[in-house]
Amino acid sequence: MKSRMVLVCVLMWMLAAATMAQVPAPGQPANTAPILGIWRCQMEDLPAVTLTVTDEGGSLAGAVLFYLHRRDPSQPITATPGVPEPLFHPRFDGNTLTFEVSHRRAHPPRTLNDPPVSFRLELIAPDKAELVNDNERDSNAPVFILVRSEY
DSSP states (O other), X not given: OHHHXXXXXXXXXXXXXXXXXXSOOTTSOSOOTTTOEEEEEEETTEEEEEEXXXXXXXXXXXXXXXXXXXXXXXXXXXXXEOOOEEOEEEEEXXXXXXXXXXXXXXXXXXXXXXXXXXXXXXXXXXXXXXXXXXXXXXXXXXXXXXXXXXX
């Protein structure tokens, strides 16, 4: 009987802890579910961008990985992954995720003192979004279409 009571108390405590963990941080929208997950973009049937967005106790976090596509004469196109970069200041307004990424390691040594680059991931369908580099917005920069996946 005593072990059953302890089990019930433990289960109630776990339920209460899980409920409290889902409370959003101040200023954070209540529903970040539409943006959470792994987002991928392919170009020419090769990976181009992988973006991971998580909710870490009410705060958005994540990382982005860009791939370099090489086109050598008489060789098939290849995609080489860069270094995953953490997302700085991720914010989600219910439709658009904005964040910054370090540019220091992009093309060293000339980029070692570069400021962070700003990006927007705008939802265009439940599991589809456009990724735009805000720093290149005026130069007709490419818009990458990302699709959310389960893994």
